[in-house]
Amino acid sequence: MPIAADSLSLIGTVVAGILTVIVLSFAIKDNAVFRLALYLLIGVSAGYAGAIAIEDVIFPELLLPIIELLSANPEINLVDLAMRTVLTILLLTKLFPRIAPIGNPATALLVGVGAALAIAGAVQGSILPQIGAAGNSFDTDSLRLALLGGYYVEGTGLLIQGGITLLATVGTLAYFHFGTNASDSESAKRPAIMEWLAWIGRVFIPITLASLFAAVLLATLTAFIERIDFLLNLLRSFTAN
Amino acid sequence: MTYNYSQDPEEQLPDWLKALRNQQDEEPVADETAAEKPAEDTDGSKEEEEEASEIVETNIPQESPPSADVEEETDPDWLAEIRQRHQEDSTADEREIRDDLEDTQPRLISTPPEEKVEEHAPSDEQLSEAFDEMETIESPEPEGEELAPGEVPSWLEALRPAGADKASGPASATQPSPRKERKEEQGPLAGLSGVLPVEPEITQIGGGKSHSGQLEISRIQKQHRSTLEEMIAGQSATSETVSQKVARPKPWLGWLVAGALLLASLLPLLSASESAPLPAANTVPAVSALYDLIEDLPQSAAVLVAFEVQASLYGEVEIAALSVVDHLVEKEAQINIVSTHPTGPALADRLMREGIGETESYLNLGYLSGGMAAIRHFASHPRETNLLPSLWNAPALQDLETLSDFDLLLIISSDADDARAWIEQVGAETSQDMAAVSSAQASPLLYAYLQSEPATLKGLVGGIQGAASYENLRNQDGAARYYWDSYSYVLGAAILLILSIGLYKRILPGEPQQAAQSEEEKP
Numbered sequence: 052m053p054i055a056a057d058s059l060s061l062i063g064t065v066v067a068g069i070l071t072v073i074v075l076s077f078a079i080k081d082n083a084v085f086r087l088a089l090y091l092l093i094g095v096s097a098g099y100a101g102a103i104a105i106e107d108v109i110f111p112e113l114l115l116p117i118i119e120l121l122s123a124n125p126e127i128n129l130v131d132l133a134m135r136t137v138l139t140i141l142l143l144t145k146l147f148p149r150i151a152p153i154g155n156p157a158t159a160l161l162v163g164v165g166a167a168l169a170i171a172g173a174v175q176g177s178i179l180p181q182i183g184a185a186g187n188s189f190d191t192d193s194l195r196l197a198l199l200g201g202y203y204v205e206g207t208g209l210l211i212q213g214g215i216t217l218l219a220t221v222g223t224l225a226y227f228h229f230g231t232n233a234s235d236s237e238s239a240k241r242p243a244i245m246e247w248l249a250w251i252g253r254v255f256i257p258i259t260l261a262s263l264f265a266a267v268l269l270a271t272l273t274a275f276i277e278r279i280d281f282l283l284n285l286l287r288s289f290t291a292n
Numbered sequence: 293m294t295y296n297y298s299q300d301p302e303e304q305l306p307d308w309l310k311a312l313r314n315q316q317d318e319e320p321v322a323d324e325t326a327a328e329k330p331a332e333d334t335d336g337s338k339e340e341e342e343e344a345s346e347i348v349e350t351n352i353p354q355e356s357p358p359s360a361d362v363e364e365e366t367d368p369d370w371l372a373e374i375r376q377r378h379q380e381d382s383t384a385d386e387r388e389i390r391d392d393l394e395d396t397q398p399r400l401i402s403t404p405p406e407e408k409v410e411e412h413a414p415s416d417e418q419l420s421e422a423f424d425e426m427e428t429i430e431s432p433e434p435e436g437e438e439l440a441p442g443e444v445p446s447w448l449e450a451l452r453p454a455g456a457d458k459a460s461g462p463a464s465a466t467q468p469s470p471r472k473e474r475k476e477e478q479g480p481l482a483g484l485s486g487v488l489p490v491e492p493e494i495t496q497i498g499g500g501k502s503h504s505g506q507l508e509i510s511r512i513q514k515q516h517r518s519t520l521e522e523m524i525a526g527q528s529a530t531s532e533t534v535s536q537k538v539a540r541p542k543p544w545l546g547w548l549v550a551g552a553l554l555l556a557s558l559l560p561l562l563s564a565s566e567s568a569p570l571p572a573a574n575t576v577p578a579v580s581a582l583y584d585l586i587e588d589l590p591q592s593a594a595v596l597v598a599f600e601v602q603a604s605l606y607g608e609v610e611i612a613a614l615s616v617v618d619h620l621v622e623k624e625a626q627i628n629i630v631s632t633h634p635t636g637p638a639l640a641d642r643l644m645r646e647g648i649g650e651t652e653s654y655l656n657l658g659y660l661s662g663g664m665a666a667i668r669h670f671a672s673h674p675r676e677t678n679l680l681p682s683l684w685n686a687p688a689l690q691d692l693e694t695l696s697d698f699d700l701l702l703i704i705s706s707d708a709d710d711a712r713a714w715i716e717q718v719g720a721e722t723s724q725d726m727a728a729v730s731s732a733q734a735s736p737l738l739y740a741y742l743q744s745e746p747a748t749l750k751g752l753v754g755g756i757q758g759a760a761s762y763e764n765l766r767n768q769d770g771a772a773r774y775y776w777d778s779y780s781y782v783l784g785a786a787i788l789l790i791l792s793i794g795l796y797k798r799i800l801p802g803e804p805q806q807a808a809q810s811e812e813e814k815p
Contacts, residue, residue, distance in 0.1 A: 276775050280778075
């Protein structure tokens with residue numbers, strides 16, 4: 052007997068409500084039911100991801116061409132299919148420790164391509180634009196317009212903003228600079244100017260980390276509110292019915 | 293024949309006989325002087341012989357004194373056996389020492405004194421006389437008489453080694469044997485010397501040969517050493533910090549935090565109040581920039597949405613994304629959704645159907661497997677990816693060959709890394725306008741791309757605050773307005789809780805430690 056879509060939706064909503072209450076119980080104290088819900092979330096997510104991978108990747112990209120090849124489909128690219136099959140088999144050998152080294156070439160290909168893409172993308176998409184932004188800490192065009200227009204307060208603000216940005220950038224970089232010059236003393240120390248810049252960086256780094264933590268807290272509170280609203284609506288729907 | 297003692301018989305001899313006698317008397321004197329000379333040369337040999345004989349005599353085991361026999365009679369059998377064994381061992385030791393002396397003093401021992409005497413070839417008569425003298429000297433003293441100790445001159449006493457046994461002979465003084473001088477100090481063999489040690493001497497801890505502990509190191513090596521020492525010191529300091537006791541939160545504190553947050557979020561939702569003001573429009577430039585981007589889109593513009601949202605943060609991202617996506621729908625844009633997360637397409641469907649209420653104005657391209665490499669491939673050759681090929685024949689995508697053909701690329705992301713992957717990989721391929729809607733926890737990291745040179749992100753809406761500002765720009769109340777009061781009150785409650793609990797722990801710093809200790813003492 053097939054289950055109606057409305058009934059499935061209702062069951063899903065009730066299960067979601069129960070799991071939400073279980074997860075929120077962690078705010079009071081860690082308990083076994085919370086861990087059970089956690090395992091359920093991880094298991095369902097992994098199972099769903101596996102199902103998606105089989106349905107969207109493995110079957111249409113590997114199994115279906117093999118089936119079509121067996122059915123004598125002339126449109127199948129044999130070289131392409133052979134490469135996919137061989138690489139898949141090589142990766143599958145990683146499941147067995149005795150023959151795992153056979154899969155090293157496929158793994159090396161994955162890691163190498165991934166690293167190359169990551170480095171190239173980071174240089175072109177992050178590092179170079181960030182260096183350009185740091186070099187333009189002082190918005191000279193706006194500053195010139197402000198001074199020409201008589202907006203001296205705004206111009207001073209631009210100067211202060213650029214100075215703070217420059218100090219934060221240089222100080223943070225200096226904090227992670229550990230090079231020293233050769234000296235006769237027993238303990239190697241950084242030059243005095245680097246120590247001062249590192250001290251400035253030590254001020255800005257906690258501020259950055261604190262802002263990141265505050266952002267995580269805001270995201271968590273928003274998700275909490277959304278879940279409370281979900282439970283409230285669930286109760287309202289039950290009371291209405 | 294009788295002699296008259298009053299008359300010298302020599303006087304009665306004739307002269308010729310006297311002369312002959314005188315001649316005979318003179319010849320033995322000359323012989324005697326010739327014979328005395330080698331006797332004088334052998335004095336040195338005799339002295340060496342005497343020294344060697346003394347050395348041998350001192351090493352020759354003496355017979356046990358009578359007192360030992362008395363002790364053997366009184367001692368128990370086991371001790372007598374040990375003493376007998378000790379005597380045998382000492383005899384063996386003395387033999388060994390004699391062998392050592394033969395090795396170290398070959399001139400004194402290995403060379404027999406008789407050979408040296410024979411070199412000077414004394415006569416038999418002289419030898420007999422010498423043996424007679426020796427017998428006279430070595431003749432035992434009558435019993436009851438003891439040898440008087442000789443007087444040792446002060447200079448000789450000063451030459452003696454410190455602590456040396458006065459009774460030891462000259463050979464033992466000049467050739468000390470540590471094994472023989474060793475005296476047992478404990479146990480039943482206390483007082484006995486020459487006892488074999490229980491442990492071999494090589495295993496005993498003692499002052500070995502001293503070596504210099506200083507190495508010749510260069511200045512650079514010294515710096516490396518100091519750097520390494522500082523690193524090790526830092527590691528030890530870290531371990532001390534880790535070993536500190538941390539107090540567990542009290543149960544009532546958990547109830548207090550949960551109750552306060554629940555009340556702060558629930559009361560505004562129940563009352564449906566809109567008392568908290570929304571952020572003013574145009575206060576956040578990034579939000580205004582995104583609003584302007586969408587406002588400037590042409591009619592039926594093609595928009596690619598990268599939906600990189602994890603299920604755990606969907607609730608927050610949904611609030612932030614609803615107003616922006618609704619704006620796109622309002623502009624009648626062709627929305628095409630793709631995701632590198634397996635759960636992304638399903639969550640995108642939920643957003644469009646349940647949040648927006650649209651089922652026709654968007655196209656879900658599905659799951660793009662391969663992560664960063666797939667994004668790069670999709671940016672360069674969208675139609676060659678593993679997305680469903682049939683979708684590319686849809687009317688909305690028929691004219692789209694590359695990513696630059698899209699009017700806008702919108703990244704909806706719950707994690708900064710996912711958004712960064714799209715920015716880096718797509719930004720390197722095209723100069724297409726990109727904007728982002730992100731979770732509040734990802735927005736601080738994405739702000740850097742707004743201010744980069746050139747700017748890779750043109751607009752950003754981060755969290756419920758950005759969504760509220762965006763709704764304010766649109767003059768439409770949406771999900772952000774609905775949750776804004778609860779968000780404001782919960783945020784205030786959280787700040788109060790953090791401050792009050794922090795002050796509580798500062799004012800009463802000892803109580804959590806005591807609580808932790810009492811919990812550890814519980815079985």
